Amino acid sequence: MIAPAAQSFPAAIGRKPLLQIQGLGVRYGSHWALRDFDLDVHQGDMVGIIGPNGGGKSTLFKAILGLVPPTAGRVLKPSGALRIGYVPQHLTYDTSFPITVGEFLTVNHPARFFWCGGVGRKQKREITDTLERLHVADLLGQRLGTLSGGQFQRILVASALLQKPELLLLDEPSASVDRRGSDDLSDILEEIHRATSLSVVFVSHDLHFVSHLAKKVCCLNQTCCAAGDPETVLTDHLLAQTYGTTGHTWRGFQPSDPLSR
Amino acid sequence: MNLSEIWSYEFIRYALISACILGPTCALLGVFVTLRGMAFFSDSLAHSAVTGVALGFLLEEKTGLAIDPMLIVLAFSIGLASLMAWLFHRTTLRPDTVIAFSFTGSVAFGVIIIAWLQKYRLLDGILFGSIYANGPGDILRQAILALVVGGFLLLQMRPLTLSTLNPELAQTRGIRTGWLNYAFAILIAATVVVSLRMLGALLLSALIVIPPAAAKLVSNSFASLLLVSAVIGLAAPFLGVVASCQLDLPTGPTIVLANVGVLILCYAASLFLGNRALHRGGRPQ
Numbered sequence: 092m093i094a095p096a097a098q099s100f101p102a103a104i105g106r107k108p109l110l111q112i113q114g115l116g117v118r119y120g121s122h123w124a125l126r127d128f129d130l131d132v133h134q135g136d137m138v139g140i141i142g143p144n145g146g147g148k149s150t151l152f153k154a155i156l157g158l159v160p161p162t163a164g165r166v167l168k169p170s171g172a173l174r175i176g177y178v179p180q181h182l183t184y185d186t187s188f189p190i191t192v193g194e195f196l197t198v199n200h201p202a203r204f205f206w207c208g209g210v211g212r213k214q215k216r217e218i219t220d221t222l223e224r225l226h227v228a229d230l231l232g233q234r235l236g237t238l239s240g241g242q243f244q245r246i247l248v249a250s251a252l253l254q255k256p257e258l259l260l261l262d263e264p265s266a267s268v269d270r271r272g273s274d275d276l277s278d279i280l281e282e283i284h285r286a287t288s289l290s291v292v293f294v295s296h297d298l299h300f301v302s303h304l305a306k307k308v309c310c311l312n313q314t315c316c317a318a319g320d321p322e323t324v325l326t327d328h329l330l331a332q333t334y335g336t337t338g339h340t341w342r343g344f345q346p347s348d349p350l351s352r
Numbered sequence: 353m354n355l356s357e358i359w360s361y362e363f364i365r366y367a368l369i370s371a372c373i374l375g376p377t378c379a380l381l382g383v384f385v386t387l388r389g390m391a392f393f394s395d396s397l398a399h400s401a402v403t404g405v406a407l408g409f410l411l412e413e414k415t416g417l418a419i420d421p422m423l424i425v426l427a428f429s430i431g432l433a434s435l436m437a438w439l440f441h442r443t444t445l446r447p448d449t450v451i452a453f454s455f456t457g458s459v460a461f462g463v464i465i466i467a468w469l470q471k472y473r474l475l476d477g478i479l480f481g482s483i484y485a486n487g488p489g490d491i492l493r494q495a496i497l498a499l500v501v502g503g504f505l506l507l508q509m510r511p512l513t514l515s516t517l518n519p520e521l522a523q524t525r526g527i528r529t530g531w532l533n534y535a536f537a538i539l540i541a542a543t544v545v546v547s548l549r550m551l552g553a554l555l556l557s558a559l560i561v562i563p564p565a566a567a568k569l570v571s572n573s574f575a576s577l578l579l580v581s582a583v584i585g586l587a588a589p590f591l592g593v594v595a596s597c598q599l600d601l602p603t604g605p606t607i608v609l610a611n612v613g614v615l616i617l618c619y620a621a622s623l624f625l626g627n628r629a630l631h632r633g634g635r636p637q
Contacts, residue, residue, distance in 0.1 A: 177524040
C-alpha cells in the first residue's frame with residue numbers, strides 16, 4: 092500500500108505507537124525544512140527514511156530528539172518518557188583527543204552515580220557485551236582517533252545501544268563505509284532488531300541498504316511524499332517524485348536486485 | 353642551598369606549598385581547557401584581572417571601603433567569563449572574536465582607571481605575580497579552590513568529557529551543556545584569579561596549557577592524560593621554585609621554563625616511543 096501522507100503503516104493500525112509525529116513543521120528563518128509530517132513508530136518497527144539532500148531528514152531527527160523546537164505540529168511519546176539512542180551522521184571531534192574506545196563508551200554510559208568517569212563491573216560487562224554484539228570487541232583499548240570509518244560507525248552504534256533505547260535513530264549509518272561494511276552493518280542491525288524487538292528509524296541515501304534492512308520506507312522531501320513497504324515505495328516513479336527529478340541513480344533499481352543483498 | 357635550607361625559609365615554604373596546590377589544579381583543569389580550545393579564554397581572563405584590581409582601588413579611593421581586592425577581581429572575572437560564555441552561546445560571532453574584544457576592551461578600561469588614579473606600580477605585581485608574597489590566607493584560598501575544582505571534575509567528569517568531545521552528542525545523551533559551559537567558564541575565572549599571585553597575568557597560562565600539552569604527547573588514553581598532566585603540574589612548579597632558589601633566578605619565569613623543559617622531554621619521549629603519528633591524530637586511510 093502507498094500512503095502519500097505517511098501516517099501509521101497498515102500492519103500497525105490499532106497498536107499504541109511508541110512515537111507519534113503529528114503535522115510536524117520546522118522552519119529555519121523563512122525556510123521550511125520540514126512541513127506537515129506525520130509518522131507513527133511502533134515497537135519493533137524498522138523504518139527507513141530516504142530523500143534528497145536538504146529534504147529535512149536530519150531536521151526530523153533533531154525534532155524527535157528535542158534539539159530543535161517544532162514550528163508546527165508535535166512529537167508525542169504516548170508511553171511517557173521514551174529512551175532514544177541516537178547515532179549521528181558525522182561526529183566532528185578532535186581526533187588527537189587521547190581517548191580509548193572503552194573510555195568513550197564509559198562516558199556514554201547512562202549510569203548516573205560514579206566517580207571520575209569510572210563505571211561499575213556490571214556496566215563494564217555491558218560495554219564488552221555490546222562490543223561483542225557488534226563484532227568489535229577487540230577495539231576496546233584502541234584510541235578513538237585511530238579507527239577506520241566503519242569501525243567508528245560501529246562504536247557510535249554501540250554507544251547508542253548502551254542507552255538501552257526503546258527507539259534507535261540512525262542518521263546515514265552506511266555513509267562512511269564501503270559496500271561490504273554496509274552489508275555487515277545491515278546484518279548486525281537486523282540481528283539486534285530480531286533479538287530485541289528494538290524500534291529503529293534510520294535515514295539513508297543508500298537504496299540497497301534501505302531495501303535490505305527496512306520493513307517500511309518513508310520518502311521525505313520536506314514532507315512525506317510516499318510511505319509503505321519497500322517493494323511498493325522503492326519504484327522509479329515514486330523515487331522520481333520524491334527526489335523531484337528523473338535522474339538515473341535509482342533507474343531500474345529493484346529491491347529484489349541481487350546486488351542489494 | 354640544599355632542600356632543607358630552602359625549606360627553612362618560611363616564604364619559600366609557602367611558595368612550594370602554593371606551587372604544589374595550584375600546579376596540579378591548573379593542570380587538571382587545563383586538560384579540558386586545551387581540549388576545548390579555550391587557552392586564549394583563560395589567558396584573556398588573566399589579563400583582565402588588571403581591570404578588577406583597578407576597580408578595587410577605585411572603589412577604595414572613592415568610597416573609603418577597603419574590600420579584599422581578591423574578591424573584587426574574582427567578581428569582575430566571573431562576570432566577564434559569564435558575559436563571554438553568554439556571547440558564545442547567543443551570537444554568531446566566533447569565540448576568538450568575542451574573547452579578543454572583551455579582553456582588550458576590559459584591559460583598556462582598567463588601564464584608564466590606573467592612569468586616572470596614578471597607580472602604575474600596580475601593573476608590575478599583576479603582570480608578573482609574586483609567589484613569595486603568599487601567606488597562610490593565600491594558601492587557604494588556594495586549598496579551597498583545589499577542593500572546588502577537584503570536586504567539580506570528579507562529579508562532572510562524564511558530562512564534561514562527552515561535551516568536550518562533541519557537544520551535540522552530549523545533548524542527545526541528556527546532558528545539559530548550557531549550564532555546564534557556564535559553570536566551567538566560572539571555574540576557569542576563579543582558578544585564574546586565585547593563581548595570579550603565583551605567576552602573574554603574563555605567565556599564568558603556562559600552568560594551565562603546558563602540562564596537558566606535554567601529557568598529550570605521551571598519553572594513549574584519557575586516564576593517562578589526566579594522571580600525567582597532574583604529575584607534570586605538580587613536578588614542574590616544584591622544580592621551578594627549587595631551581596630559582598639554587599640558581600638565584602626570578603621564580604615565575606623559572607617555573608614556566610621548567611614546564612617548557614618537561615614539554616620538550618615529553619616530545620622527545622614521544623619520538624622515542626615511535627608513536628608521534630598517533631598523537632597527531634587522524635584515522636588511517
